[in-house]
Amino acid sequence: MSIHTKTAIEAIKRSPFQAVSAIFVLALTFFVATTVAILVYASNKSLSYFETRPQIIAFLKDDAKTDGISALQNKLAIDIRIKDVKFVPKEEALAIYKKATEDNPQLAELVSPSIFPASLEFSVTDLKLAEKIIEEVRSEAIVDQVGFTANLGGEKSLGDVVTRLKTISYYLRLGGIVFVGVLAATSFLVLLVIISMRMTSRKGEIEILSLIGATPKFVSSPIVLEGIIYAILGVAIGWTTSFIMWLYVSPSLISYFGEIPILPKSPVTYFLLFAIILGTELLVGFTLALVGSLVAVKRSLKKAK
Amino acid sequence: MIKFENVSKSFGSIVALSNVSFEINDGEFVFLTGPSGAGKTTILKMILREYLPDTGKVFFDKEDITQIKEKDVPLLRQKIGIVFQDFKVLPERTVAENVEVALAVTGVEEGEWEKRVDHVLKLVNLSKRANLFPSQLSGGELQRVSLARALVVNPKLILADEPTGNLDWDTAAGIMELLEKINKEGKTIIMATHHQGLIKHSKHRSVELKEGKI
Numbered sequence: 001m002s003i004h005t006k007t008a009i010e011a012i013k014r015s016p017f018q019a020v021s022a023i024f025v026l027a028l029t030f031f032v033a034t035t036v037a038i039l040v041y042a043s044n045k046s047l048s049y050f051e052t053r054p055q056i057i058a059f060l061k062d063d064a065k066t067d068g069i070s071a072l073q074n075k076l077a078i079d080i081r082i083k084d085v086k087f088v089p090k091e092e093a094l095a096i097y098k099k100a101t102e103d104n105p106q107l108a109e110l111v112s113p114s115i116f117p118a119s120l121e122f123s124v125t126d127l128k129l130a131e132k133i134i135e136e137v138r139s140e141a142i143v144d145q146v147g148f149t150a151n152l153g154g155e156k157s158l159g160d161v162v163t164r165l166k167t168i169s170y171y172l173r174l175g176g177i178v179f180v181g182v183l184a185a186t187s188f189l190v191l192l193v194i195i196s197m198r199m200t201s202r203k204g205e206i207e208i209l210s211l212i213g214a215t216p217k218f219v220s221s222p223i224v225l226e227g228i229i230y231a232i233l234g235v236a237i238g239w240t241t242s243f244i245m246w247l248y249v250s251p252s253l254i255s256y257f258g259e260i261p262i263l264p265k266s267p268v269t270y271f272l273l274f275a276i277i278l279g280t281e282l283l284v285g286f287t288l289a290l291v292g293s294l295v296a297v298k299r300s301l302k303k304a305k
Numbered sequence: 306m307i308k309f310e311n312v313s314k315s316f317g318s319i320v321a322l323s324n325v326s327f328e329i330n331d332g333e334f335v336f337l338t339g340p341s342g343a344g345k346t347t348i349l350k351m352i353l354r355e356y357l358p359d360t361g362k363v364f365f366d367k368e369d370i371t372q373i374k375e376k377d378v379p380l381l382r383q384k385i386g387i388v389f390q391d392f393k394v395l396p397e398r399t400v401a402e403n404v405e406v407a408l409a410v411t412g413v414e415e416g417e418w419e420k421r422v423d424h425v426l427k428l429v430n431l432s433k434r435a436n437l438f439p440s441q442l443s444g445g446e447l448q449r450v451s452l453a454r455a456l457v458v459n460p461k462l463i464l465a466d467e468p469t470g471n472l473d474w475d476t477a478a479g480i481m482e483l484l485e486k487i488n489k490e491g492k493t494i495i496m497a498t499h500h501q502g503l504i505k506h507s508k509h510r511s512v513e514l515k516e517g518k519i
Binding site: 002218 | 353355379380382384385387393397406409411454
């Protein structure tokens with residue numbers, strides 16, 4: 001163990017309450033940061049889910065020929081404003097209907113495939129373009145009607161859902177940034193105060209070290225290291241607490257939201273997401289501790305002179 | 306090795322040094338004597354670059370240290386071993402760790418520490434106290450820790466500021482013996498003291514200061 005690490009650990013042991021308060025504030029900051037990061041991820045995912053669903057359904061006329069359908073499908077597929085083009089024949093439309101009414105099989109028996117028109121389903125890359133695209137598709141000869149995700153209740157309600165989600169996502173992000181920002185600033189100040197107190201309590205030692213030829217870097221190393229230890233412990237505790245909480249609630253959330261992928265269903269992706277958050281937090285924590293400690297050390301050494 | 310050239314220093318209206326000039330050669334043992342406030346400590350602090358003179362020059366190994374940059378001051382101090390009247394040992398470190406700190410400061414490889422610390426503690430007769438804390442030592446032992454820390458980096462020059470000031474006669478004599486021994490090994494020693502008994506018992510040169518003048 002290097003002399004600086006040893007000094008830093010001894011300093012932590014000597015003033016355990018200062019150390020605990022610094023670690024506690026940092027842990028709180030990183031707990032909230034992890035939680036907010038996951039909430040922002042979930043809101044983005046649900047927004048993206050609704051934005052990328054088959055949003056437009058072009059119902060085809062009964063007399064539409066295979067050639068005409070293929071031509072229109074190809075035309076839509078190469079349009080850069082459009083994605084995920086899918087042809088749904090009458091039989092598949094009936095199957096979808098049957099699945100939707102499986103709790104009441106009599107309803108399915110009453111209908112024949114001919115009732116359901118074949119359709120072309122597709123999404124748009126940007127919802128702002130939807131209206132223009134609908135107009136263009138509607139003018140096609142083989143198209144009978146154009147619907148806007150009927151299962152969500154029509155054109156307006158999908159727009160409403162997306163707009164509402166966008167608003168929620170925006171406020172979540174803004175609120176999260178402000179809250180985490182305030183906590184990060186508090187952590188920074190707590191670190192600054194604790195490191196300054198440490199410098200004051202080590203005044204005599206710093207004076208001796210300076211007289212025997214210690215460079216400012218030598219004097220400040222254990223103090224900066226101490227700040228970094230606080231940050232690493234703060235991140236570890238905050239992140240682990242949030243991770244355990246999310247592990248606990250994830251099954252219920254995934255089941256409640258069903259096919260809306262608010263959280264990754266694959267364990268690998270799930271852990272990768274948390275690993276990325278941990279990596280980012282370690283980096284932020286390290287920077288926070290480094291800057292905080294250096295500012296405190298610089299101020300104290302300046303005062304000592 | 307050390308040369309003061311027309312050095313003056315005042316603290317407000319108090320004149321600490323007035324046009325002081327003297328020279329100390331390599332391997333010499335010199336006493337700086339005089340009553341309290343005569344300017345002895347000011348001279349030592351100028352050699353350490355704690356103070357800058359108002360006028361004049363201070364040379365260390367022919368280099369004018371009043372001109373060196375602030376960032377190079379630690380390098381200058383690493384060449385000097387210093388012993389203080391109040392020992393200035395680190396209270397939360399053991400005897401051995403106190404000595405190791407000086408090696409860490411000068412960037413000596415950690416692998417060499419044990420050998421060098423053992424050697425120097427043997428020299429000051431503190432081998433058996435290596436793992437004790439300063440609070441468990443007597444005044445004389447503390448001064449020997451301070452001396453061991455100064456010696457371990459193998460400095461060219463040792464500054465001793467009243468190293469016997471807080472010690473009884475016998476212990477002071479012991480410290481003097483050690484300093485004599487170190488001087489015989491070729492180190493230059495400048496010792497500030499007002500202990501006339503020690504000066505009389507020694508054959509070394511004295512630079513006597515009175516009200517900032519030699």
